Amino acid sequence: MPRKGGTTPPSTRFKRTDADGGLRTCIVLVVVSLVMFTLSVREGDTGGVFNTARGAWMTITTPIRWVGGAVTAPFQGLGNVVANLTTDQERLSDLKAENERLVARNAELEEAEQTARRLESLLGLQSLYNLQSTAARIISGSTDSWSSTVTIDKGTASGLAVGMPVTDANGAIGQIIRCGSTSATVRLVTDENSSISAMVQSSRAQGVLRGSVDGTLRLTLVRTDQMVEVGDMVVTSGLGGVFPKGLPVGKVVSVERTSGSLYYEIEVEPLSSTESFEEVLVITSLTEDQKATAQDVAEADLQDTTASSPTTTSETSEGGEGEGDADATDGEASSEGDDWEGEYDEYDEYAGEDGA
Amino acid sequence: MQVKDSNRNRRDFGSLAAICLVLQIAVAPNIALGNGRANMALVFAGITSLLVGGQLGVLCGFLAGLVFDLSTTGPIGLMAFLLTVASFVVGIEARNRLADDFRGSMSIFALMAVAVSLLYHLTMLLVGDATSFVDVVFLRTLPTSLLTIVAFAPFAYAISHATGSALTLGGKPSKSARSHGSRYDLNI
Numbered sequence: 001m002p003r004k005g006g007t008t009p010p011s012t013r014f015k016r017t018d019a020d021g022g023l024r025t026c027i028v029l030v031v032v033s034l035v036m037f038t039l040s041v042r043e044g045d046t047g048g049v050f051n052t053a054r055g056a057w058m059t060i061t062t063p064i065r066w067v068g069g070a071v072t073a074p075f076q077g078l079g080n081v082v083a084n085l086t087t088d089q090e091r092l093s094d095l096k097a098e099n100e101r102l103v104a105r106n107a108e109l110e111e112a113e114q115t116a117r118r119l120e121s122l123l124g125l126q127s128l129y130n131l132q133s134t135a136a137r138i139i140s141g142s143t144d145s146w147s148s149t150v151t152i153d154k155g156t157a158s159g160l161a162v163g164m165p166v167t168d169a170n171g172a173i174g175q176i177i178r179c180g181s182t183s184a185t186v187r188l189v190t191d192e193n194s195s196i197s198a199m200v201q202s203s204r205a206q207g208v209l210r211g212s213v214d215g216t217l218r219l220t221l222v223r224t225d226q227m228v229e230v231g232d233m234v235v236t237s238g239l240g241g242v243f244p245k246g247l248p249v250g251k252v253v254s255v256e257r258t259s260g261s262l263y264y265e266i267e268v269e270p271l272s273s274t275e276s277f278e279e280v281l282v283i284t285s286l287t288e289d290q291k292a293t294a295q296d297v298a299e300a301d302l303q304d305t306t307a308s309s310p311t312t313t314s315e316t317s318e319g320g321e322g323e324g325d326a327d328a329t330d331g332e333a334s335s336e337g338d339d340w341e342g343e344y345d346e347y348d349e350y351a352g353e354d355g356a
Numbered sequence: 357m358q359v360k361d362s363n364r365n366r367r368d369f370g371s372l373a374a375i376c377l378v379l380q381i382a383v384a385p386n387i388a389l390g391n392g393r394a395n396m397a398l399v400f401a402g403i404t405s406l407l408v409g410g411q412l413g414v415l416c417g418f419l420a421g422l423v424f425d426l427s428t429t430g431p432i433g434l435m436a437f438l439l440t441v442a443s444f445v446v447g448i449e450a451r452n453r454l455a456d457d458f459r460g461s462m463s464i465f466a467l468m469a470v471a472v473s474l475l476y477h478l479t480m481l482l483v484g485d486a487t488s489f490v491d492v493v494f495l496r497t498l499p500t501s502l503l504t505i506v507a508f509a510p511f512a513y514a515i516s517h518a519t520g521s522a523l524t525l526g527g528k529p530s531k532s533a534r535s536h537g538s539r540y541d542l543n544i
Contacts, residue, residue, distance in 0.1 A: 022411035026444040029418040033440055036433030040425075041483055050432045057426040061381045068382020 121169030148191035171248035203227040217268035238292040392499020397424035409447025417443025
């Protein structure tokens, strides 16, 4: 043992704190602790002096525990940090790859969820209107800048034919104008060459819905003595025999009445946006109740006759171009020679409007 | 190195006991290595037995063990028994160690920690509170011992380098001890 000063050996200069090094105290405390241990084990977990003492101790020290928990809470994640720091590179690479896979999978599932919702909407439309239809998916848009068309992934092999109307979840979007074996081209209602027999849902005012270059729809041949208001829903009238009766197409956004004109100038906003077209229904056949009845045709005739009569209101007396316009709206469906074109030959001039 | 039990030493031990008590109750439960947690009662008992030993060391060991038992769900008296015996043994052993042997103090305490932890957990195994010997040794005893030794180290360092204290576990001589003419001038 090192020494600092003095000549007496250190071992002789130690003063013990007690004579026997605490042996007697140790023996006593050992006996006490063994008794406590024995009684404690016998006592078990319920009742008894020791459990009471332990409960009291726990109560007394609860504030300290609470403070300790609050103080150490920020460091609870330290173990994870250390574990992350010591993670090998291979594990990190695996986790990154797994994360990328899960992100891709998540996007895929979100896409599937949206698709499912759209299909549910389509099914809802199909169920609502009792449509005999085939589902298809839009695979491309217009290939030129002067027509508004889309291509769907079904064709004659799936039972499709030229002239069949096409809808999405919101309503009518167009009509097939070309049909291959595995794909078909659909002219959209917004195409400049499109025209559909339609009517204002609330007032049943008949007209022809035409597309335009700017993408809006114009409901023409609606007499000024009819009631048309902004916000009215425009639906297919079924007079052309192509679109089922009552299928929504758009909503009136403006109504103008030019002095001396026989017809309103009505602008209609299509319900469906061409950007949102993904899954569509091609209506393959119409049931009898989806077609315009003879009464509908008669009412349309009556409206037109009234409009062209010189005995009607002063606003309509200067008109007279309506009939000619209606005749001029023959669509391509009428020229394809299939079953769809034949139907509207039975009707009057309105019956030829469903040529998208 | 054991020194006389002065009033100042009593205050130091009181402070040390309070610190260890708070750490045992508030901090130790929240810092775990596997299933092991630092045993601050063992730290306190180790320091007192290394510094003073004898009757006081044994008494401190017993009380520290009793507090530990009350703070846990194990049988009361087990840790008190183990720390009483360990404090007595370490107190005897510490009398003969070299004053500057800080490493020796750490070694003695390490042995004490491992022995106490092992015996404690083996006893728990015998009374049915544990089921696997392997778990007892590798998942409880070793982590507990390691954390306890780690917890002891800063105390040992602080005490060894504390100025104005007569207590030392080796290393840098304390100023107080030198002011008495010799580190080993331990008159009662």
